[in-house]
Amino acid sequence: MLPGPTNVPNRVMNALLSPVINHRSTDFRELYKTITEKTKRVFQTESEIVLLTTSGTGAVEASVVNLIKKNDKVIIPVNGEFSTRLADLIDSWGGNSIRINAPFGQNPSFDQLEEAFEKNKDTKAVYAVYNETSTGTTIRYMDKIGELCGRYGSFFIADSVSILGGDDLPVDKWNIDICVTASQKALAAPPGVSPISINARTKKYMQNNPPPIMYLNLSRYFKYFDEHYETPFTPALPLFYAFNEALDIILEEGMEKRIKRHKICSDAFYSSLNTMGLTPFAAEDARSDVVIAVNYLKGMDDKQFRDLLANEFKVLVAGGFGNLKGKVFRIGNMGEVNRYHVMRTISSIASAINMCGLTVNPEAMSVALEKLKPL
Amino acid sequence: MLPGPTNVPNRVMNALLSPVINHRSTDFRELYKTITEKTKRVFQTESEIVLLTTSGTGAVEASVVNLIKKNDKVIIPVNGEFSTRLADLIDSWGGNSIRINAPFGQNPSFDQLEEAFEKNKDTKAVYAVYNETSTGTTIRYMDKIGELCGRYGSFFIADSVSILGGDDLPVDKWNIDICVTASQKALAAPPGVSPISINARTKKYMQNNPPPIMYLNLSRYFKYFDEHYETPFTPALPLFYAFNEALDIILEEGMEKRIKRHKICSDAFYSSLNTMGLTPFAAEDARSDVVIAVNYLKGMDDKQFRDLLANEFKVLVAGGFGNLKGKVFRIGNMGEVNRYHVMRTISSIASAINMCGLTVNPEAMSVALEKLKPL
Numbered sequence: 155m156l157p158g159p160t161n162v163p164n165r166v167m168n169a170l171l172s173p174v175i176n177h178r179s180t181d182f183r184e185l186y187k188t189i190t191e192k193t194k195r196v197f198q199t200e201s202e203i204v205l206l207t208t209s210g211t212g213a214v215e216a217s218v219v220n221l222i223k224k225n226d227k228v229i230i231p232v233n234g235e236f237s238t239r240l241a242d243l244i245d246s247w248g249g250n251s252i253r254i255n256a257p258f259g260q261n262p263s264f265d266q267l268e269e270a271f272e273k274n275k276d277t278k279a280v281y282a283v284y285n286e287t288s289t290g291t292t293i294r295y296m297d298k299i300g301e302l303c304g305r306y307g308s309f310f311i312a313d314s315v316s317i318l319g320g321d322d323l324p325v326d327k328w329n330i331d332i333c334v335t336a337s338q339k340a341l342a343a344p345p346g347v348s349p350i351s352i353n354a355r356t357k358k359y360m361q362n363n364p365p366p367i368m369y370l371n372l373s374r375y376f377k378y379f380d381e382h383y384e385t386p387f388t389p390a391l392p393l394f395y396a397f398n399e400a401l402d403i404i405l406e407e408g409m410e411k412r413i414k415r416h417k418i419c420s421d422a423f424y425s426s427l428n429t430m431g432l433t434p435f436a437a438e439d440a441r442s443d444v445v446i447a448v449n450y451l452k453g454m455d456d457k458q459f460r461d462l463l464a465n466e467f468k469v470l471v472a473g474g475f476g477n478l479k480g481k482v483f484r485i486g487n488m489g490e491v492n493r494y495h496v497m498r499t500i501s502s503i504a505s506a507i508n509m510c511g512l513t514v515n516p517e518a519m520s521v522a523l524e525k526l527k528p529l
Numbered sequence: 530m531l532p533g534p535t536n537v538p539n540r541v542m543n544a545l546l547s548p549v550i551n552h553r554s555t556d557f558r559e560l561y562k563t564i565t566e567k568t569k570r571v572f573q574t575e576s577e578i579v580l581l582t583t584s585g586t587g588a589v590e591a592s593v594v595n596l597i598k599k600n601d602k603v604i605i606p607v608n609g610e611f612s613t614r615l616a617d618l619i620d621s622w623g624g625n626s627i628r629i630n631a632p633f634g635q636n637p638s639f640d641q642l643e644e645a646f647e648k649n650k651d652t653k654a655v656y657a658v659y660n661e662t663s664t665g666t667t668i669r670y671m672d673k674i675g676e677l678c679g680r681y682g683s684f685f686i687a688d689s690v691s692i693l694g695g696d697d698l699p700v701d702k703w704n705i706d707i708c709v710t711a712s713q714k715a716l717a718a719p720p721g722v723s724p725i726s727i728n729a730r731t732k733k734y735m736q737n738n739p740p741p742i743m744y745l746n747l748s749r750y751f752k753y754f755d756e757h758y759e760t761p762f763t764p765a766l767p768l769f770y771a772f773n774e775a776l777d778i779i780l781e782e783g784m785e786k787r788i789k790r791h792k793i794c795s796d797a798f799y800s801s802l803n804t805m806g807l808t809p810f811a812a813e814d815a816r817s818d819v820v821i822a823v824n825y826l827k828g829m830d831d832k833q834f835r836d837l838l839a840n841e842f843k844v845l846v847a848g849g850f851g852n853l854k855g856k857v858f859r860i861g862n863m864g865e866v867n868r869y870h871v872m873r874t875i876s877s878i879a880s881a882i883n884m885c886g887l888t889v890n891p892e893a894m895s896v897a898l899e900k901l902k903p904l
Binding site for chain 2: 170
C-alpha cells in the first residue's frame with residue numbers, strides 16, 4: 155500500500171520474461187507503436203507519446219530541459235517536496251521560477267495563480283504537480299490553469315507522476331501541453347519507464363530549440379519515432395513489455411471505471427479512518443484520492459506503528475517526507491487497489507493502533523464496507 | 530549475435546520476477562550494496578559504483594555533465610559513430626573537444642594523443658571510447674593514456690559500454706577515473722541499467738561542482754548511497770535483480786576465464802571468416818574481440834544476406850552504421866558467447882553466402898573448431 159512502487163499484477167510481471175529482441179527490429183517497432191497508441195488512450199490525448207527509460211524524475215526533468223531557456227518565467231504552485239524540487243530544478247537550469255506558495259497540505263488558490271499571471275504576462279510556462287505525493291494533496295483546478303495558459307499562450311506542464319491512471323486527467327480537454335507520469339504508480343507496472351505526452355506546438359518548439367544534452371533530448375526521440383518507430387537509445391525492453399501489459403489491463407477495465415474504483419476506495423479510506431479518529435493531513439478541498447496522508451494520533455510512534463503494520467500484518471505504508479517525518483503516514487491508493495486492499499489495510503491499521511495501546515471505534519470496518527458496496 | 534542487446538541467460542531472466550519491493554527498505558539497501566560490491570570486482574576497482582536507470586548513453590552523458598565545465602579542454606580519439614557522438618556532446622555541453630581523428634577502422638596513434646597533450650597541457654580530461662561498436666575497433670593503449678593523464682593530472686574517462694566483461698579492463702591499474710558501461714552488452718543482462726565507477730578524487734570534484742541538472746547528477750547518487758545505500762530516484766527494480774544475477778554468473782566463471790573465452794571465440798571468428806575469404810573492417814592492431822565488423826564480398830547484398838541469416842538460420846547480426854551501411858556486417862562476440870554460438874554463426878554465414886550464389890572455402894568450419902579447442 156505504498157504510494158509507489160505499487161503492486162504489479164502477475165500478468166504484468168510475467169510479461170517481463172518476453173524475449174530480449176533487437177530494438178532496431180520490426181518486432182520492437184510494433185511493440186513501441188502499440189504502447190504509444192494505448193498510452194494516448196490512457197492520457198486521453200492526441201499528443202505524441204515518448205517513453206523514457208528513467209524514473210519519473212527523469213521524465214519531469216525532460217519536460218524542463220527541453221522547454222525552459224535562460225531567464226524564462228515559470229509560474230509554479232509550491233506546497234510540498236516534489237513541487238519544491240521541481241521549482242529548484244527550473245531555477246538551477248536557468249529559468250526564473252515564480253513560486254505560488256501554500257502551506258503543506260493545502261493548495262494555493264486559483265486566484266493567486268491568476269494574479270501572478272496578471273503581473274507576469276510574459277510567463278513562458280506553468281508547471282503544476284497535479285498530485286503532491288509527499289503531502290497527499292491534489293490540485294483541483296487543473297482545467298482552469300489550462301484555460302489560463304490558453305488565454306496567454308503559455309505552456310502548461312502537468313507533473314502527473316503519482317496520479318495518472320488513478321484520477322481524472324483528460325490531457326487535451328484540460329489544454330495540457332506536456333503531461334508526465336511514471337510506470338510504477340497508478341499505472342501498476344514495474345518502475346523504470348516513464349511516459350510523456352507532448353502536443354504538436356510544444357514538439358515544434360522543442361525541435362527548433364534543442365537543449366545541449368543527449369539522453370533527455372526529446373527531439374532525438376521525435377526523430378527516431380517519426381522515422382522508424384524506434385527510440386534513439388537502447389530501451390529497457392523487459393519494462394516496455396510489462397508496461398504494454400499494464401496498459402492492456404487498464405484499457406480492459408476502462409479509464410472511467412478505473413477512476414471511479416479509485417474514488418470509491420479513497421472514500422472508504424477517508425471515512426473509515428475518520429471513524430477511527432484519525433484525521434487527514436490535507437485540507438478537504440485539496441485531498442488526494444491516490445495518496446492518503448494521515449496525521450498520527452498523540453501516542454502513536456511512526457516507527458513502532460509502521461513496523462507493526464509491516465511485520466504483523468504484512469502491510470506497507472510510507473512515512474512522512476522531510477518536515478513531516480514522524481508526523482504522518484501515507485497510504486498509496488493506486489493501481490490494483492480494490493475492496494480487499496482497503497479492508498485489509500483498514501483492519502490492520504485498527505489492530506496496530508490497538509497494539510500501540512490506543513483504542514479505535516470498531517465501527518470503522520462497517521463504515522468502510524458500506525462505502526465499498528458499489529465495487 | 531548482435532553487438533547488444535546480447536543473449537540473456539535464463540537465470541538472469543528469471544530474476545526479473547523477484548518481488549517489486551520498496552526502494553526505501555532494508556531489502557533494497559542490501560540488494561544495491563551487493564550489486565555495487567560485485568560490480569567493483571568486475572571493474573577491478575576500488576572506486577565507487579553508481580547504477581543508473583538509463584541506457585549506456587545516459588551513463589556516458591553523466592560522465593560528461595558532472596565533470597566538464599564551460600571551455601574545458603577535452604582530448605578524445607574519434608574514429609566512429611560513438612566517439613563522434615561523444616565529442617559532439619562534450620562540445621554542445623560547453624566543453625572544447627580536441628579531436629584526434631583517425632579513419633574509421635583504425636585508431637589514432639598514441640603518439641598523436643601525446644602530442645596533443647604537449648600542445649594542451651591544461652587539458653582537463655581525456656575521453657576514450659575503448660571499443661567502437663560501430664566499426665569493431667578497440668583502443669589497445671588504454672593503459673598508456675592512463676599513465677599520460679596521471680603525469681598531467683588530467684581525468685581519464687573510459688566509455689566501455691560495449692566491452693566491459695568481454696575484454697581486459699583493470700580500471701584502477703589503468704588509472705581510469707570514470708569507467709562507464711551498460712548491462713546489455715558483454716555483461717549479458719537485460720538493457721536499462723548502466724553502472725559507472727568514479728574514483729575518490731573525481732567524486733570530490735563532482736561534489737564540489739554539481740551540474741544544474743537532477744536525474745544524471747551523480748552527487749545526488751553519492752549522497753543517497755553514502756547515507757542509506759539507496760538511489761536518489763526510483764530504480765528499475767526488476768533490472769537491478771537481473772543485473773545482480775548476471776554479476777553472479779560473471780564472478781562464478783571468473784573474469785580471467787571469461788575474457789579468455791571471448792578471445793578464443795574472437796580468434797575462431799576472425800580465422801574462420803578469413804578462410805572464407807571475408808576480411809575484417811578494422812586494421813589488425815585495432816581489431817575488437819567483442820564486435821567483429823566484416824566487409825561484404827562483392828556480390829553480397831546487406832539486406833539479402835542478413836535476411837537469410839535471420840529467417841533461414843535464426844541468427845541475427847547487425848548491419849553497418851552511417852557511412853558503413855551496406856558495406857559491413859557486425860557480429861557481437863559478447864556475454865554468453867561460446868563454441869555453440871561461434872560454430873552456429875560461422876556455419877550459417879557460410880550457408881547464407883552459398884545461398885547468395887558465392888562459394889566459400891569449406892575448411893572454414895574446421896579452422897574454427899581447431900581454434901575453439903581450448904574451450
